[in-house]
Amino acid sequence: MYKSNYLIIVFILLLFTNCKKNRQYVPNVYVDLIIYVNEPQNINLVSVGGWKYFAGGNRGVIVYRKGFNEFAAYERTCPYLPEEPSAIVAVDTTNNIILKDLSCNSQFLLSDGSPISGLAVIPLRQFRCIFDGTVLRVTN
Template identity: 40%
Template sequence: MNLLSGCDRFSCFTRLANLTLVFCLIVSFWACTDDNDISPIPDVYVNIVINPASIEYGNLNIPGNYALIKGGYRGIIVYHVIDNQYMAYERTCTYDWEKPCSKLIIDASGLIARDTCCKSSFLLIDGSPMEGSLATIPLKQYKTMYDPNFGRLYITN
């Protein structure tokens, strides 16, 4: 059976346009799913509001600095990337995350989170595992929104 048989010029064009649209939608949904980036770490409710300029969080209001805060599965790392852009990550390695010793620490540079238990390192700029790490999945990331009017950083999942 031919999908375009027995149709005039306009209806053939409409059918072809609809088929193209359906095909594009299917491809776009398929392209958005990447099982390799799904974090194995259990979801824990996170809804935190902090003031990055507060002394409690050190110099988090200065780009390149970080703060370790309570929340998430084993704690949260908040990293100030640039201007009003912040990243928040689960403080648990995505490889061997079930081990009690799995907890990320920040190295002296302030750019890399390391876990000696799971033998992995991650860049804090984007959470990606570094070369040579056993982890292949990026750090579990939380959503952040900075409100410059009130100086508040919202961290949620």
């Protein structure tokens, strides 16, 4: 009787510790950015393919200009073990269409935030972008 109870408890503990180890969930925090695209500090967002980091979210937001009137914005926290302080994605300096997390070697496409290699299996958290031709609003 005691042996079977002991085995059940050990099994449950192993199950919970394994699930926690592979958790890929970035906490949702309020984001509401107003960005004036034509201002000098946002010069990188004027042309298609440009990107810029902004404060906000958990560990920052990256905004990317996909097209003339189309933007994408992502949480910079890597979804693989997001509680780790080093779980931050940044634009790859050798290939600026890739976002990389150096702590887990995950890579994501800047165009849609989807994972392309590494330990992360879910995409980066994406925010809604509303652009009126001058002002970009990034929100969730």
